[in-house]
Amino acid sequence: xxxxxxxxxxxxxxxxxxxxxxxxxxxxxxxxxxxxxxxxxxxxxxxxxxxxxxxxxxxxxxxxxxxxxxxxxxxxxxxxxxxxxxxxxxxxxxxxxxxxxxxxxxxxxxxxxxxxxxxxxxxxxxxxxxxxxxxxxxxxxxxxxxxxxxxxxxxxxxxxxxxxxxxxxxxxxxxxxxxxxxxxxxxxxxxxxxxxxxxxxxxxxxxxxxxxxxxxxxxxxxxxxxxxxxxxxxxxxxxxxxxxxxxxxxxxxxxxxxxxxxxxxxxxxxxxxxxxxxxxxxxxxxxxxxxxxxxxxxxxxxxxxxxxxxxxxxxxxxx
Amino acid sequence: xxxxxxxxxxxxxxxxxxxxxxxxxxxxxxxxxxxxxxxxxxxxxxxxxxxxxxxxxxxxxxxxxxxxxxxxxxxxxxxxxxxxxxxxxxxxxxxxxxxxxxxxxxxxxxxxxxxxxxxxxxxxxxxxxxxxxxxxxxxxxxxxxxxxxxxxxxxxxxxxxxxxxxxxxxxxxxxxxxxxxxxxxxxxxxxxxxxxxxxxxxxxxxxxxxxxxxxxxxxxxxxxxxxxxxxxxxxxxxxxxxxxxxxxxxxxxxxxxxxxxxxxxxxxxxxxxxxxxxxxxxxxxxxxxxxxxxxxxxxxxxxxxxxxxxxxxxxxxxxxxxxx
Numbered sequence: 321x322x323x324x325x326x327x328x329x330x331x332x333x334x335x336x337x338x339x340x341x342x343x344x345x346x347x348x349x350x351x352x353x354x355x356x357x358x359x360x361x362x363x364x365x366x367x368x369x370x371x372x373x374x375x376x377x378x379x380x381x382x383x384x385x386x387x388x389x390x391x392x393x394x395x396x397x398x399x400x401x402x403x404x405x406x407x408x409x410x411x412x413x414x415x416x417x418x419x420x421x422x423x424x425x426x427x428x429x430x431x432x433x434x435x436x437x438x439x440x441x442x443x444x445x446x447x448x449x450x451x452x453x454x455x456x457x458x459x460x461x462x463x464x465x466x467x468x469x470x471x472x473x474x475x476x477x478x479x480x481x482x483x484x485x486x487x488x489x490x491x492x493x494x495x496x497x498x499x500x501x502x503x504x505x506x507x508x509x510x511x512x513x514x515x516x517x518x519x520x521x522x523x524x525x526x527x528x529x530x531x532x533x534x535x536x537x538x539x540x541x542x543x544x545x546x547x548x549x550x551x552x553x554x555x556x557x558x559x560x561x562x563x564x565x566x567x568x569x570x571x572x573x574x575x576x577x578x579x580x581x582x583x584x585x586x587x588x589x590x591x592x593x594x595x596x597x598x599x600x601x602x603x604x605x606x607x608x609x610x611x612x613x614x615x616x617x618x619x620x621x622x623x624x625x626x627x628x629x630x631x632x633x634x635x636x637x638x639x
Numbered sequence: 640x641x642x643x644x645x646x647x648x649x650x651x652x653x654x655x656x657x658x659x660x661x662x663x664x665x666x667x668x669x670x671x672x673x674x675x676x677x678x679x680x681x682x683x684x685x686x687x688x689x690x691x692x693x694x695x696x697x698x699x700x701x702x703x704x705x706x707x708x709x710x711x712x713x714x715x716x717x718x719x720x721x722x723x724x725x726x727x728x729x730x731x732x733x734x735x736x737x738x739x740x741x742x743x744x745x746x747x748x749x750x751x752x753x754x755x756x757x758x759x760x761x762x763x764x765x766x767x768x769x770x771x772x773x774x775x776x777x778x779x780x781x782x783x784x785x786x787x788x789x790x791x792x793x794x795x796x797x798x799x800x801x802x803x804x805x806x807x808x809x810x811x812x813x814x815x816x817x818x819x820x821x822x823x824x825x826x827x828x829x830x831x832x833x834x835x836x837x838x839x840x841x842x843x844x845x846x847x848x849x850x851x852x853x854x855x856x857x858x859x860x861x862x863x864x865x866x867x868x869x870x871x872x873x874x875x876x877x878x879x880x881x882x883x884x885x886x887x888x889x890x891x892x893x894x895x896x897x898x899x900x901x902x903x904x905x906x907x908x909x910x911x912x913x914x915x916x917x918x919x920x921x922x923x924x925x926x927x928x929x930x931x932x933x934x935x936x937x938x939x940x941x942x943x944x945x946x947x948x949x950x951x952x953x954x955x956x957x958x959x960x961x962x963x
Contacts, residue, residue, distance in 0.1 A: 575856070589826070
């Protein structure tokens with residue numbers, strides 16, 4: 321498998337009136353060709369900005385160091401234009417706010433096709449029915465004439481996926497694409513995404529907080545906490561042999577609808593992102609913290625083949 | 640202790656345009672159930688199924704179109720003023736979905752927590768301080784937080800404040816409208832633990848609305864499944880979740896993702912999306928794979944299939960023998 325995206329010691333902070341908010345700290349990860357990587361973590365752990373960093377959709381006050389490489393090319397202000405909306409497409413969380421309420425669905429699909437492929441209007445029109453059928457929307461005429469508010473949430477999200485796929489991207493970033501939807505619709509949308517991915521072999525960066533979805537959808541899982549990557553592992557390994565104390569805690573919080581078992585909460589709450597400096601961010605909530613943890617941030621090390629963890633404890637055990 | 644009898648709430652909507660036809664939305668349509676002392680029930684269903692409207696009818700936030708709600712045997716629908724406070728507000732309190740918007744941003748935690756008490760009766764300042772300290776400790780918050788504003792607290796802390804406020808009048812029943820759905824999993828776990836503890840210590844009953852079946856399994860003894868305003872299935876949580884009988888409950892259970900990497904991604908049953916209320920007959924018939932002509936005239940009354948277990952499907956026998 322070829323490497324598609326690589327984050328190399330990528331750090332990101334936002335300058336605000338209350339000081340520097342360190343949104344991402346030394347993030348290193350890769351996305352291979354044709355795999356589904358899930359980025360999981362809680363609110364504020366930096367999973368969404370990780371996705372946005374790839375396509376350069378960051379606010380003015382963002383300061384970053386380190387680099388992101390797409391097919392070996394470093395992404396910066398100039399090169400990002402070559403990939404955004406072409407090689408990389410995004411499906412956001414809320415389909416109603418990512419479609420333009422003033423234009424019909426047809427117009428918005430035409431815009432994508434015409435700008436991506438330099439098609440004429442009539443060429444683009446011919447492509448549209450096929451795109452909609454791909455996302456299981458069969459009532460083509462009605463959907464095309466509709467404005468976004470006339471469609472259900474599930475239909476809107478299908479249209480977002482159709483727009484993303486119209487770009488024929490090599491990477492699809494899906495940022496909590498089904499959080500706003502009902503469970504029955506969620507299952508349909510995710511199955512659709514999974515099926516399309518299997519057929520077209522694009523890579524997916526799937527951002528979510530729902531470990532239930534991840535367990536069935538992802539190939540590899542990246543766990544983030546307070547702006548750092550704490551663990552990376554293939555799906556099965558992460559669930560059966562989690563190494564980082566945060567991952568263990570997170571898995572204990574997850575509810576399984578098949579059995580009754582009260583979750584075991586992780587004590588404490590998230591640290592403030594302005595105050596983190598050089599220590600391990602999970603130190604204060606971790607039952608295993610020792611001296612080393614307040615001195616330096618652990619590096620991501622390969623604990624077993626393909627399984628990376630950033631925890632002093634782990635290195636301690638080994639040595 | 641709480642009894643809901645033939646409760647209906649219809650809303651009238653305008654169709655397209657200025658002169659559009661009136662559309663009747665049956666948000667809650669002929670719902671009957673009861674909750675015993677100390678019992679916890681969950682109402683599940685998709686958005687628009689009427690579950691929030693239903694619990695809002697119980698405490699009078701929404702005026703029902705017809706039907707009655709009884710609390711401790713007394714009818715309480717449409718009560719106002721003093722009588723409402725005596726018969727409803729003292730006994731039932733509510734915790735809302737989004738803790739941040741359900742707390743007044745301009746009041747301190749202290750004032751938020753004592754507000755329901757002061758609506759009931761007067762109390763001395765010193766008594767109030769004791770009360771607040773006690774309540775905040777009960778919900779696992781530092782009493783020092785009472786001088787803070789909600790904006791200074793995290794989502795989990797805000798939800799604890801909302802629970803403290805609800806407990807301030809020592810109610811017997813809490814109405815919980817998706818109390819953890821806007822929280823992160825680790826915080827959700829804390830709140831669920833708290834709710835479980837409180838229930839045991841204070842002998843509370845919960846009427847719980849949720850779409851998260853993992854939460855439901857952990858907190859409720861009985862489940863009511865709603866679909867477009869109608870109850871489609873009632874039963875003990877384990878039985879309903881392990882052996883759903885109504886085609887809609889089956890669909891719901893099949894849609895859930897389990898946090899287990901050994902479960903393979905499977906093809907969902909392809910159904911049409913919900914097209915709203917269909918007029919006559921079974922609500923679910925247009926999406927149901929088992930629907931026949933009989934479903935056109937079925938009024939969706941609940942059928943007792945075993946003790947404590949009710950299903951509103953006229954073909955429940957066929958549906959369940961077919962799938963086994």
